[in-house]
Amino acid sequence: MLTSIGKFSKSFFVKLLVGIIILPFVFWGMGDVFRGGNQNVIASIESEKVSTQEFMEYLRMLNLNEEQIKNLPKTDLIEKILSEYIGKKVMAIEIEKLGISVNDESLRKIIKNDKLFYKNEKFSRTEYEKFLLKSGVTAPQFEANIVEQEKRRQFLSSLSGGIVVPEILVNQQFKKENQTKSIKYIDLEKFHKKNKLSEESKKELYERNKNVFFVEFKSFRYAEITPEKIVGSNKYDENFFKKLDIIENNLLDGQSFVEAAQNNNLKIIDIEKVNAKKEDENKNKITGLSDELFKKIYNLKSIDSSEIISVNNKYYLVELSKIEKRNKPYNDPDVQEALNAQLNFKNKIENNTSIIKDISMGAFDEKKFSKFALENKLEVKEYKISDLKQNEIFSEGIIKRIFLTKDGEIDLITNNTLTKNFLVLAIKTDYKNLEKGSNLYDQYEAKARLNLINKIYQSHDESLNKKYNVELNKRTIDRVKNSF
Numbered sequence: 236m237l238t239s240i241g242k243f244s245k246s247f248f249v250k251l252l253v254g255i256i257i258l259p260f261v262f263w264g265m266g267d268v269f270r271g272g273n274q275n276v277i278a279s280i281e282s283e284k285v286s287t288q289e290f291m292e293y294l295r296m297l298n299l300n301e302e303q304i305k306n307l308p309k310t311d312l313i314e315k316i317l318s319e320y321i322g323k324k325v326m327a328i329e330i331e332k333l334g335i336s337v338n339d340e341s342l343r344k345i346i347k348n349d350k351l352f353y354k355n356e357k358f359s360r361t362e363y364e365k366f367l368l369k370s371g372v373t374a375p376q377f378e379a380n381i382v383e384q385e386k387r388r389q390f391l392s393s394l395s396g397g398i399v400v401p402e403i404l405v406n407q408q409f410k411k412e413n414q415t416k417s418i419k420y421i422d423l424e425k426f427h428k429k430n431k432l433s434e435e436s437k438k439e440l441y442e443r444n445k446n447v448f449f450v451e452f453k454s455f456r457y458a459e460i461t462p463e464k465i466v467g468s469n470k471y472d473e474n475f476f477k478k479l480d481i482i483e484n485n486l487l488d489g490q491s492f493v494e495a496a497q498n499n500n501l502k503i504i505d506i507e508k509v510n511a512k513k514e515d516e517n518k519n520k521i522t523g524l525s526d527e528l529f530k531k532i533y534n535l536k537s538i539d540s541s542e543i544i545s546v547n548n549k550y551y552l553v554e555l556s557k558i559e560k561r562n563k564p565y566n567d568p569d570v571q572e573a574l575n576a577q578l579n580f581k582n583k584i585e586n587n588t589s590i591i592k593d594i595s596m597g598a599f600d601e602k603k604f605s606k607f608a609l610e611n612k613l614e615v616k617e618y619k620i621s622d623l624k625q626n627e628i629f630s631e632g633i634i635k636r637i638f639l640t641k642d643g644e645i646d647l648i649t650n651n652t653l654t655k656n657f658l659v660l661a662i663k664t665d666y667k668n669l670e671k672g673s674n675l676y677d678q679y680e681a682k683a684r685l686n687l688i689n690k691i692y693q694s695h696d697e698s699l700n701k702k703y704n705v706e707l708n709k710r711t712i713d714r715v716k717n718s719f
Contacts, residue, residue, distance in 0.1 A: 458501035
């Protein structure tokens with residue numbers, strides 16, 4: 236139970252939850268879905284009502300952070316969460332219609348096969364009970380969640396089972412990543428840098444986002460738990476871990492940090508007011524504390540909640556005692572870096588949008604391509620790409636986008652962070668051959684199958700949107716948003 240919550244995120248059940256495609260209902264194309272009505276009903280699916288209380292309970296389970304809660308009245312996050320919730324409800328209706336169920340024996344096998352609850356390579360009921368205590372859920376709640384996720388897994392498998400992938404789709408997938416392409420390109424880095432950032436715009440951005448620029452100082456204490464201290468030996472053996480379990484169980488039962496340390500002769504070390512850079516208020520580095528241990532303690536969220544953590548096969552009793560937030564001034568180097576990055580990003584978006592508009596309107600041919608470079612004192616370079624992993628200039632993601640550009644076409648291609656921006660003209664493409672029956676063919680057949688399955692899921696989502704009459708109570712949605 237040393238890291239129950241962390242382990243939970245890696246367990247079968249959570250991986251399953253993350254992997255499931257939820258059926259989101261969009262809030263357009265559904266007729267007059269926004270309406271008034273009973274203020275205790277936030278939505279209805281056919282004749283089934285979704286009460287405000289039911290939705291609020293679902294919201295609480297999501298554990299939104301402070302920033303998200305604060306911005307709920309200003310954003311469409313509530314609508315998105317409601318959309319997701321309705322999607323889950325619709326999936327449950329479809330699962331019931333298909334008669335999908337999970338019996339007690341199947342549930343038992345799922346739990347017993349999850350290594351999260353293993354001890355000495357066997358399922359341990361004690362580990363399972365400790366996990367439930369640490370997670371703050373009852374066995375019926377947790378097991379109901381497992382059943383729900385298993386039903387969803389079976390439902391999605393029923394949609395995609397038995398798919399035969401046509402050879403033409405396999406070859407199309409292969410050609411997307413395996414070709415030799417001659418191009419001309421313009422690196423837009425200098426083009427974006429020509430826009431100088433004004434002090435006025437930076438100050439305005441800072442004033443609008445003051446609450447974002449802060450530093451956290453955390454105070455905490457810790458004590459190393461060694462075999463010598465708790466069992467009078469220098470071995471991390473079974474006796475040590477039994478005693479460790481006792482200490483942890485006592486903490487779960489409410490024993491304080493100080494009591495646990497005193498009862499086990501542990502030396503307490505206090506660290507006062509340190510930031511994420513491992514610096515105190517005077518920017519002095521904290522010594523005598525490894526970076527790994529510091530990071531684990533600093534990332535704790537709950538104040539006055541003692542727990543045991545493991546770092547590099549050593550064990551520590553830890554507790555976060557205080558968190559202080561302090562605003563950073565405008566001239567702080569970190570603030571300046573963030574402001575510059577934000578405004579540069581904004582400029583790149585505006586510049587790129589203008590170029591893309593010209594391309595989409597057909598106003599950017601090969602002649603305009605060369606003229607654009609000349610007017611902005613940029614260099615047109617020629618290049619041949621023969622491999623997806625050819626990263627001398629372009630990343631793999633950008634090369635994939637280039638491979639999708641047809642000969643004679645011009646496209647603006649960027650990475651996700653807009654740190655790389657290229658104007659690309661495709662000149663000539665030669666495709667490679669894929670031999671059926673080879674390992675490479677099997678690899679691309681799997682990729683094509685995944686794409687096909689995703690399209691099936693998407694198509695099913697669209698059909699469900701048409702199949703079910705969903706009505707939303709706008710007044711209740713607004714009331715929920717304004718209640719935070």
